[in-house]
Amino acid sequence: MDLPLDTAEVSRLLIEIGQRLELCGEIPFKARAYYTAAENLLAHTMPLADLVAQGKLREVPGVGESLMEKIVRLHKTGTHPTLDYLREQMPASVLDMLEIPGLGPKKVMLLHYTLHISSVAELEEACKAGRLRDCKGLGGTLQKKILESIEFLRKTKGLSLVHVADERLREAADRLAASRPALRRIVLAGALRRGCELVDGLCLVAEAPAVEGHVAVETRQDVRVYVSDAQHYGVALLHATGNPAHLAGLRARAASRGMRLTEKGLWRGDEELPVADEQALYEALRLPFIEPELREGRGEIELAAKGALPALLCESDIRGILHCHTDFSDGHNTLAEMAEAVRTRGCRYFGVADHSQSAGYAGGLKEDDIREQHRAVGRLNEKYDAAAFRVFKGIESDIRDTGALDYPDALLKEFDFIVASIHSRLNLDKQAQTARILAAVANPHTTILGHISGRLLLQREAYAIDTEEVLKACAKHGVVVEINAHPHRLDLDWRWHARALELGCMLGINPDAHAVTELDLMRWGVAVARKGGVPKERVLNCMDLSAFSQWLAARKRGR
DNA sequence: GCCGTTTTCGGCCCGACTGTTTTCAGTCG
Incomplete structure (x- = not known):
């Protein structure tokens, strides 16, 4: 590892300290302080070396005296006495078990200290032998779930x-x-x-x-x-x-x-x-x-x-960026910072889409927050030359398990566009999950269907849905199918792009950015759209500003 | 460990689900 360590490397070490603290029984809040600092360092536009050199580390939210000292030392030397001490307490292979869904620090501690399991391999062996049932608090269902997760990890091993x-x-x-x-x-x-x-x-x-x-x-x-x-x-x-x-x-x-x-x-x-x-x-x-x-x-x-290769879009065809989060919900930057960052990337419009109220964990917007954000958008638009750049009012509205969006119609009307996404009840059966999404797609307020499959690459399989039926419904109702550009999602999967185009769907490439730095993730969405053979004519945010405004207006009239 | 005060302590995102309980802790989004 080359010194000094960069932002990403130090963030990884902070997360390791946090995880080790939890596994040593420290209060979760202390560990969370390390996670928060790591996240905020990554989201910061200034590289760590500059933050250290200019003495600006304390300006990063979540970095206090103690963390500042640790970050500087990690940056300069690659380690810290606290980390060295924690590493002596247990082997790194114990931390690997935290990667398994359903296993948090408490259960991993139980496995390690009670059953003396120190690695995923040992865990697999114990599950196969049915040894988890020996331990109070663990059971047969968990055992089965762990074995399935280990199989998933094995399948994705070696992939980045x-x-x-x-x-x-x-x-x-x-x-x-x-x-x-x-x-x-x-x-x-x-x-x-x-x-x-x-x-x-x-x-x-x-x-x-x-x-x-x-x-x-x-x-x-x-x-x-x-x-x-x-x-x-x-x-x-x-x-x-x-x-x-x-x-x-x-x-x-x-x-x-x-x-x-x-x-x-x-x-x-x-x-x-x-x-x-x-x-x-x-x-x-x-x-x-x-x-x-x-x-x-x-x-x-x-x-x-046959001379029939599709004409692929490229990054420079992107004219606007939609589906971004701000500090109104769980984003790291303000609305103004995000808008300006989109503009300086050569785009002509920005569509904010923070989380909606039922996403409490992400600070989803209540009605009052929405009013406030809409006023902020209004003020921002007054600042910009209307012909050159515009901010649009959107929301990422949770699709409830009934298929309803989580605001009343009167409020949904106030938005320029609505991204409808699933964030909860991921384990409904295929029929119920499909019916739920179909209801959201048929909702006249829905503009874009967000991350259609809910997969998290290398972490979580897609939820069960009938993709063909959902795409057909999107085509029928004129709902744009998102190609979520975030590297953890890249969802709609590119293998479905040609079919979506064939069915008549419009696609949209959205970064789902939670910070200014994540706007650059757009390139990965463009890459998979190219892979799927998507031409720029079929991508919503390849429209120029006036065409996009007109499209939104027409869509609104149709509600 | 951080942060904002009801300013040097006390709270920290919070509701739902799940499995293992028999009333709740742990995990997740």
Whole structure:
């Protein structure tokens, strides 16, 4: 670990201290102070190094004298006596058990101190042997649930969320560039380049002046690095990007045209064809360039051969950002800060959508809060040139288990748009959950259906719904289907995008940002939308300001 | 451990669900 530690690294250590405190029986509030500080550091726009250098740490909410001292020491030295002491109390493998849903600090303590279980592997063994029932407070149902969760963890082992993979690969690319100045064209490849929602292998490609055997594969820590000479760069990048099914399709196409494609190059008989980049390679196969996001072996080669590849949107097509939270509910920044940050990112409109009243845990807005926020939006809009930038009044309204939105109609009318989302009762059966969402979609006040499946990548499976029926209903009622861009969600899943388009749905890419820094998560939503073959014409927030205003107005008239 | 005072202590997001209880603690969103 390189010193000094950055914001993300120190935040991780603060969370570790918090978890260890809880597992040592400390009061939960003390642990929460560490979690809050970690969260606020991450949400802060200023990097930790600057906060420390300028003595501004105390200005971060939740950082007092004691935490300031710990953060500075962690930043500078990579550890702290408190952390060292806590680490002596129990092995890190005990903390892994906290990852299992249903296991909090209290139950993990019980498992560790009473049943002497110190790791997920030991826990699995104990569950299979039925040993949890020996312990008062634990039972057979929990045992079954734990085994299911361990299976889920096993299935997702080795996968990373995109923003995590991106950060690690960028750091690896920087280290590579610094250690070998002769390298050129260093590119992040693999599943990350394909815009996948989860990344399996970390992979880089680079060009070197000369490489023995033309392409060499090196492994540096957990990153595979393909190094090729200039003549083989296209083939190296293609193979490092994948996926295997796409590559198999290309090899078959090469074979059908009297060529041979391998990891080492492209041949016609004994003659090797130069492929300095991917463009040249696809050209040699008489194909238009296939964007990396489409390379999944799902018929893209056939589409390319027919000249029927979809025109993909790109980040610069985004004109506005909707579904963001502010400090009116559980966001970290003010309405004005969020709006201004959206504007400085080149967008023309911002739609606030804080949590609604039934999301008490997230500080959901009561009627008075809504009135206050609407006045604030009004004042803000007076400040901006109406033709250049506008703030729209939205809300992320919880869908109750009845399918109703959680404000009366008279109040719902006051909003410019409404994102309807499920945050509770995730375990209804498929029929009931589908009926619940269908009711919300049929509600004339609903503008956008938020994170349709409720999945949390690497954490929680989607709830049971009939996606086809829900998409049909969205198309019928003109409800926009959200592509939630947050790396934990990326929901609607890209595998459904083509079907949603086919059914006539409009899509919307929303960051679900809880801080200014999270506005940049939009890129991951764009990546999966590209992967799903979504054109900009079908994305709500690719509309320019006037078209969007008119669309909202028409939608409101239709209520 | 932080924070805001009813300002140096006392409260800290809070309601619902779940499982293991037999009236509630732990966990989650």
